[in-house]
Amino acid sequence: MPYFDTASAAPLHPVARQALIAALDEGWADPARLYREGRRARLLLDAAREAAAAAVGCRPDELVFTPSGTRALHAAVAGAAAGRHRTGRHLVHSAVEHSAVLHAAEPFDTTAVGVDRAGRVDAGEFAAALRTDTALACLQSANHEVGTVQPVAEVADACRAAGVPLLVDAAQSLAWGPVPGAWSLLAGSAHKWGGPPGVGLLAVRKGTRFAPQEPADDRESGRAPGFENLPAIVAAAASLRAVRAEAAAEAVRLSALVDRIRTRVPQLVPDVEVVGHDRLRLPHLVTFSCLYVDGEALLTGLDRAGFSVSSGSSCTSSTLTPSHVLKAMGVLSEGNVRVSLPAGTGEEEVTRFLAVLPEVVAEVRGRLGAPPAGRTSGPASAAASAAGASADLVVDSLGKRCPIPVIELAKVIGDVPVGGLITVLSDDEAARLDIPAWCAMRDQDYIGEHPATRGTAYQIRRRT
């Protein structure tokens, strides 16, 4: 049963499993104690710290273990910003950071640097956002939803030149290699690299001002309060070393499989947009969106067919809004699928996925009454012609959720003449992203949106 959602949580690496079980017997005691059980625990903790620091590319005394990647990011943003509170309360981050960064940044004055359609920030644009009152800059090494690799080294140089520390969220890339460049802080998450959950890491390079914002605590240099999650820390460090040993070969292998998905999916499934950068990307991750498809139904269909994947569609979110990453990229969010292959994924699993996907998509589209595959638009329908179609049309999609507003638009575009205007009324957040994306995919003119008595009015002019 292929599990293709490593970007959420990787299955435990066999080395992590072994190390964890061994450390249960040797590493349960308090490493702050002086008796033998405590000394044993301390030795394990020190060794894990050294191994993790070597993999990150920092000194062991610059690295602490936190309870999760999320908590590492929270502590990093709060601690680094507080360390420079005299400079100001301004933070710069990309628009596609992980929600842990965005939420931690909420109390501050922030500038979100936009990304291109591939999800990549421009280093120059990022540098231009730095101000004299910027306390901290944040940039992920690679995006968690679309896999696009960010220009971290260039941005780090710009930050250094401006005297601003750069925090790198390396959660998605740490399995593949150290983050290059002159970053100041870095966060990672063990369960993304095959370690157990319950372990994050936070590196703060010497010379970086840092004032921990949590209550005082002796452990982990005062940067991560609470008893160390020791057996899991040992397992996390061991598995990081293990995945790194396999990383170069596995990256080549998985990258070829991802290329196959990137190429074949649009050939096999009509009306698909593959999103994210085609070269500057993580080796194991690919994301695409399918027109006229409900993301949750697609995930359920793939799950029934034995494939576990993730989605940034609004229907799979608790807030019913599409992923902020897809939104920032301006790409289609409906029928969104993220495939992230675990190490060891075989070619035959990908072959089977490519065999199953078209059927599942077709089934969902059929159920939703989607327009025929690949139809751009067409002549005015017979009914419309007979009735002498008016130039303009209003589609009331109020109360309907993604992908229905887009399906209804697609169905009626042929009912207006070329040059005719369609107004779609919708109160679904996904429409804001998906109606313009549909227009771009279908070569129609997206005019814009304005508030309506209820919901929002989206205007489209038929071009073809």
Add this chain to the structure above:
Amino acid sequence: MPYFDTASAAPLHPVARQALIAALDEGWADPARLYREGRRARLLLDAAREAAAAAVGCRPDELVFTPSGTRALHAAVAGAAAGRHRTGRHLVHSAVEHSAVLHAAEPFDTTAVGVDRAGRVDAGEFAAALRTDTALACLQSANHEVGTVQPVAEVADACRAAGVPLLVDAAQSLAWGPVPGAWSLLAGSAHKWGGPPGVGLLAVRKGTRFAPQEPADDRESGRAPGFENLPAIVAAAASLRAVRAEAAAEAVRLSALVDRIRTRVPQLVPDVEVVGHDRLRLPHLVTFSCLYVDGEALLTGLDRAGFSVSSGSSCTSSTLTPSHVLKAMGVLSEGNVRVSLPAGTGEEEVTRFLAVLPEVVAEVRGRLGAPPAGRTSGPASAAASAAGASADLVVDSLGKRCPIPVIELAKVIGDVPVGGLITVLSDDEAARLDIPAWCAMRDQDYIGEHPATRGTAYQIRRRT
């Protein structure tokens, strides 16, 4: 090799070990995902929450898992105080709370309610400290250093009457049973009951105002950000259930062993003070302090003899101050030993400990040149008499660490006549606690302290 420091961290319970290993295979995925691995993880998480809630005595939806007991306390203090910020910023807590509570309370206006010599708060005195601007009250169920059980139910009633929520730190007692009474919030720590590290729990009863102070996060009702430490949570819940099943019988058995230590230690070792309540106490924990002994040397000696114990002496603390608990109780802190027996401790291990302890104490005392055992004082020494001892004496102990200032005082008390005054100059924090404690144990009059040119001058009048 007997490990007698369960109050720091209990060895992993066999049930926890089994459950953890099983959950590594079933519970590594993201419980927020809808595919089969995620659903399996969600089932495990829900079952663990139900089991933990049943053991705590709350509803499953009132309980969240945190990364540690410390983080549960931090979140509880910050969240409950913020939830009632309109009431005020005043917090009431006992003087002997865990440092996690004291540090979390630092940003607030606090009243520390004192304890008696047994380490127990008086419920009436606690109630009297509640004010109209009190946002939160905090009381441990039992003390972590001396085992004294606090009057939680009475204090909870008083808090309820005053409309103030009570947070109970139940870290030390949860293995033994639920906390009685109308508390509002409760925190616990899995590695204290034989679960793995990396898991704490926080219960917030319905109707308690609570405003999480960490960055927003979907997980654990927004009260504990970050990916759930799932295999460890499963193990924590399983072991809590397991230790509870054995608790009643084990409490009787260990309590008898502790009573034996409480009785025999003062008989076997001269100049010992057993501290903590003799009846209202945890079943497995006993603490005593040995005059003229260096706590660190004592721990090292016991470790060499195969016993792992803990200490609240200043020399075993990173800040070189004696434990705030012993300080609040006004008891001797030098040569302090905390014995906390794990479940399953045999009688023969305690017998062996009682055989070894006197030798180890005697060895440390011999090395430090301590006065002969049991000597209260004596006639003025021959030298002093011959010289025509002056009525008063100054002992310069500046730069010397615990227990040297007390040893030097004990050595010269015989050199002044009854009624004579001794002034001990010391810059060691432990002297502030241990000189008065020594006077109480030795029936000498402690006059008081005042600042000296260097350090502090402690004044003692010879009475016997």
